Amino acid sequence: MSGSGKTTLILESLVPALQAKSAGTSPPGHVAAVDTRAITRVNMVDATPIGVNVRSTVATYSGILDDLRRAYAATDTAGRRGLTAADFSYNTGSLRCPRCEGTGQVSLDVQFLPDVDIPCPECAGTRYAPAADDILRPAPGDPDGGISLPGLLALTVRQAIQQVGDIRRVRTRLQALIDLGLGYLTLGEDTPALSGGEAQRLKLATELNRKQSDTLFVFDEPSVGLHPLDIRTLLNVIQRLGDNGATVIVIEHDLDVIANADYIIDMGPGGGTAGGAIVATGTPDDVSRDPHSVTGRYLSDHLRSVRPS
Known part of the structure; x- marks a missing residue:
């Protein structure tokens, strides 16, 4: 749900805490502890334009x-x-x-x-x-x-x-x-003329063929503006990173992306002051059956529509 705390949890808490741990510095004051396990590198993949210089091609x-x-x-x-x-x-x-x-x-x-x-x-x-x-x-x-x-x-x-x-x-x-x-x-x-989705994927071009067991990739709403066929390509890219050993976190609203997750953290229950709590966790099937999750209600309908009867 928009405004539910996804960005605060990942981009303002987890990512800076992991980066601080890697650099040997203190995490943000609101983070009590972080367990990095084997992760030593965080790779942010967002839709910001790639440079402003026309010499960049x-x-x-x-x-x-x-x-x-x-x-x-x-x-x-x-x-x-x-x-x-x-x-x-x-x-x-x-x-x-x-x-x-x-x-x-x-x-x-x-x-x-x-x-x-x-x-x-x-x-x-x-x-x-x-x-x-x-x-x-x-x-x-x-x-x-x-x-x-x-x-x-x-x-x-x-x-x-x-x-x-x-x-x-x-x-x-x-x-x-x-x-x-x-x-x-x-x-x-x-x-600089590429779309946000194109910029995201171009940033990954040098990463696909590397072993990534020490790397966390964070995608910030990568489905925005993408055609459903492009979302399928995106999911294949995420799977390929996982196959190379990477850990991938996706901040997302799109049900196709959510339905393909290994594990979901559903934030809410609302937006703004009504957000900030973890409503449900687990596999897509787990969340779709959780009566407290609004996301789960729509995810359940989506899973029924895409799975063979």
Whole structure:
């Protein structure tokens, strides 16, 4: 229930107490004790935007651009021209667009109105000078073809993995994005423009293939704004983190998410001053049978509707 104390319990009590224990400092004054067990790391996964800098893209945030720059620097054409990985940086490299200086945008000064950002007319938003288009890297299985780095960044994740599947670390991270349901994003997409749900999943891209037995992941209402099919993807991601040994706490209202929990803590019984108490705990079946739980009443109907009769 909204205002029932979920955020106070998790984000204002448990998380700072775990972080204090890990840092060897005192927990918040209202926390009497905390048992961390094996948890030494807390990873907050919320819907806050990823940065405000237009230089941050899916490729940079996922950590693949450095690998791609090295791969293009290793081509014969780059070698003949004396280019290194540094030259392929759209922030400071010699191949960046001189007009927009690698941002892909220019600002128009509109009289009496705020400045308007438009795609750079010189590079068409690719961030690179025309010379970068001359340096092609063959795709696996297609030695006679090739694609430039600006061309690659214009592809979706799903398209790009076909072009760079021979670079193991890049392939692994692109596959993680596909597994997260983000295969439709382009590599050069500005991360500040992503939705809250996309930002949440992108933050997890580097976590999916790690052992997580010492990590607590906290999701703060991850279902907000998601289509039911996206919620299914989210549940698969949470299951995958659990399979890697992680502990996952989800602050949530959505009944699909609640019904898939291993254990529920139902806060309430109301919101605001009527909240702050633990109404029911247990598995979804336990809570659905608890007569004191309003959540349980709706959860019971939901479980009947999704389970075969």
